Amino acid sequence: MGIDKVKKISYPILLALLLVLPHFVAEGWISIIIEMFVLAIAATAANLMAGYSGMVSFGVAGFYGAGAYITALLITKAGVPFEISFFAGPVGTAILSLPFGWFCVRRSAVYFSMLSLAFAQLMHLIVFTWYSFTGGDNGIVGIPMPALLGSTFSYYYFALAVMIVCLALMWILINSPFGKAIQALRDNPERAGFVGIDVRKYQLAIFVVGNFFLAAAGSLFCGFNQNVFAEYMHWVKTFDITAVYLLGGIFSFLGPTVGAAIYIFLNKIIIRYTEYWPITLGATIVLITLFMPDGVVGFISKKISGKGRESK
Amino acid sequence: MIFEVRNLMKSFGGISAVHEVNFNLKEGEISSIIGPNGAGKTTLFNLITGKLKPDHGEVFFKGIEISQIKPHQLCNKKIGRSFQITNVFPKFTAYENIQVAILSTRNRCKNPFRRSESMFKEDTILILESLGMLNKKDIQAGYLAHGDQKLLDIGVALAGQPELLFLDEPTAGMSPQETRATTELVKKLAEERNLTVLLIEHDMNVVFSISQIIRVMHQGKLIAEGTPEEIRGNDHVQRVYLGDRV
Numbered sequence: 001m002g003i004d005k006v007k008k009i010s011y012p013i014l015l016a017l018l019l020v021l022p023h024f025v026a027e028g029w030i031s032i033i034i035e036m037f038v039l040a041i042a043a044t045a046a047n048l049m050a051g052y053s054g055m056v057s058f059g060v061a062g063f064y065g066a067g068a069y070i071t072a073l074l075i076t077k078a079g080v081p082f083e084i085s086f087f088a089g090p091v092g093t094a095i096l097s098l099p100f101g102w103f104c105v106r107r108s109a110v111y112f113s114m115l116s117l118a119f120a121q122l123m124h125l126i127v128f129t130w131y132s133f134t135g136g137d138n139g140i141v142g143i144p145m146p147a148l149l150g151s152t153f154s155y156y157y158f159a160l161a162v163m164i165v166c167l168a169l170m171w172i173l174i175n176s177p178f179g180k181a182i183q184a185l186r187d188n189p190e191r192a193g194f195v196g197i198d199v200r201k202y203q204l205a206i207f208v209v210g211n212f213f214l215a216a217a218g219s220l221f222c223g224f225n226q227n228v229f230a231e232y233m234h235w236v237k238t239f240d241i242t243a244v245y246l247l248g249g250i251f252s253f254l255g256p257t258v259g260a261a262i263y264i265f266l267n268k269i270i271i272r273y274t275e276y277w278p279i280t281l282g283a284t285i286v287l288i289t290l291f292m293p294d295g296v297v298g299f300i301s302k303k304i305s306g307k308g309r310e311s312k
Numbered sequence: 313m314i315f316e317v318r319n320l321m322k323s324f325g326g327i328s329a330v331h332e333v334n335f336n337l338k339e340g341e342i343s344s345i346i347g348p349n350g351a352g353k354t355t356l357f358n359l360i361t362g363k364l365k366p367d368h369g370e371v372f373f374k375g376i377e378i379s380q381i382k383p384h385q386l387c388n389k390k391i392g393r394s395f396q397i398t399n400v401f402p403k404f405t406a407y408e409n410i411q412v413a414i415l416s417t418r419n420r421c422k423n424p425f426r427r428s429e430s431m432f433k434e435d436t437i438l439i440l441e442s443l444g445m446l447n448k449k450d451i452q453a454g455y456l457a458h459g460d461q462k463l464l465d466i467g468v469a470l471a472g473q474p475e476l477l478f479l480d481e482p483t484a485g486m487s488p489q490e491t492r493a494t495t496e497l498v499k500k501l502a503e504e505r506n507l508t509v510l511l512i513e514h515d516m517n518v519v520f521s522i523s524q525i526i527r528v529m530h531q532g533k534l535i536a537e538g539t540p541e542e543i544r545g546n547d548h549v550q551r552v553y554l555g556d557r558v
Contacts, residue, residue, distance in 0.1 A: 172427075173424045175429070176427065176428055177420045177421045177422075177423045177426065177431065178421055178424040180412045180421070180428050181421035183401075183404070183412075184401050184404070187403050188400070191395075191401065193382065194361075194384075194387055194393055195413040195417060195468060196384045196387035196388050196417045196419075198384045202421070
């Protein structure tokens with residue numbers, strides 16, 4: 001059976017399962033699955049940069065957190081309803097990442113990564129120390145939510161819808177001419193320039209778009225948790241997200257989503273038996289990168305199709 | 313005169329790689345630059361295609377100064393180039409390689425919503441056909457044989473509908489058959505598309521069979537310019553470069 005056929009059958013089944021799932025599982029599990037949705041958006045967005053454009057941003061947490069903080073601050077400081085501040089998170093972050101991106105795309109490879117990390121840590125530092133505005137290390141707690149989204153049950157459906165919309169938009173993007181252009185400059189930036197692609201402009205564009213979706217994940221999590229903390233922006237969070245897309249596979253669109261499911265699942269299971277979750281995660285990542293360099297999804301799709309399928 | 317190089321100079325750490333080079337290209341003409349290793353050919357190429365900035369001198373395309381502009385702007389001015397070391401998009405199929413170049417040069421890459429798969433299908437197929445690579449269109453470029461990658465590289469350059477095409481050693485590493493086929497292809501393409509072609513080439517058979525004008529570089533300087541017959545008969549060239557090879 002070809003991989004396309006597998007996909008055609010499995011997507012509707014998966015969607016139907018996700019739609020009925022909350023009726024059958026305990027609330028604790030619903031929360032866990034919402035976390036998966038959030039992480040799936042964040043990791044897919046990060047992979048827009050890492051996997052599709054070859055720009056490994058180490059600042060992903062900064063922009064994830066920026067989305068969460070913009071939403072939280074608008075609700076608590078300005079009284080803007082969640083319905084609006086939820087959208088303001090990603091939009092505001094996209095605007096914020098323009099000047100940062102302008103500097104970052106002037107450098108490539110590890111220098112790009114370190115610059116993006118520096119900017120994210122800068123944002124973290126500001127949020128962490130500005131007690132009067134951001135609450136510093138106390139964060140912002142008890143963010144009021146509209147009644148309709150007040151329960152875990154209803155928020156599950158909101159999060160599912162947001163995830164589907166975000167993933168669909170990103171999927172359309174990477175299959176568009178714009179998506180082709182960013183993949184071309186990942187493979188060969190020099191050649192991309194000589195076929196007329198303004199390399200830096202496209203890198204900046206995908207940096208902004210990636211951070212937009214990262215912030216959408218952050219804002220979604222802010223609404224779910226109803227609290228935000230400075231650690232959302234910390235580099236440790238960046239490495240969580242990085243681990244997720246590496247785990248799932250950077251050359252397949254749904255790799256990061258599958259990675260998110262595995263990551264959260266492992267986390268919740270393992271943490272019941274041992275407090276050494278980071279060690280387990282570390283060992284898992286070592287094993288994956290050694291034996292499944294294309295991630296779990298890359299590995300499986302190669303097994304199914306019997307040959308390599310790249311960058312689809 | 314479609315292209316003009318005036319007094320071009322570039323040195324690296326005090327060593328002059330390109331020194332006071334002047335030449336013109338006539339529209340529709342195929343010409344070559346030859347010279348021993350280290351003569352400065354590739355540096356000259358990189359200077360006139362914007363990859364390196366000259367220390368001194370100017371490059372004009374249709375009367376417009378282009379030595380300071382970026383590669384993507386050069387492409388938009390209808391100047392294409394291929395590379396000495398093959399330079400395709402290895403993860404794209406042959407088809408996608410040509411297609412992305414067409415999308416980009418027709419200014420469609422800004423579109424983030426439309427599905428790209430079938431865009432410019434006919435134009436893409438047409439180029440693959442003229443390269444004789446239609447049967448390899450679904451193979452990932454990284455897996456193509458070396459000769460096919462070199463051809464594809466030329467195809468990618470052609471996708472921008474260039475008026476001026478720079479080819480950096482288009483037959484390097486090719487088998488004798490592939491070399492002959494590529495030489496014929498370049499001739500045919502130049503004729504069909506009224507292309508002006510400038511190539512750097514090591515293979516003397518290619519150079520002398522394809523070029524209307526040959527320029528010889530030695531130690532960063534242009535030491536001779538003329539038809540293949542004139543270059544063959546030039547004593548200076550014989551001494552510094554051709555030696556016993558012609």
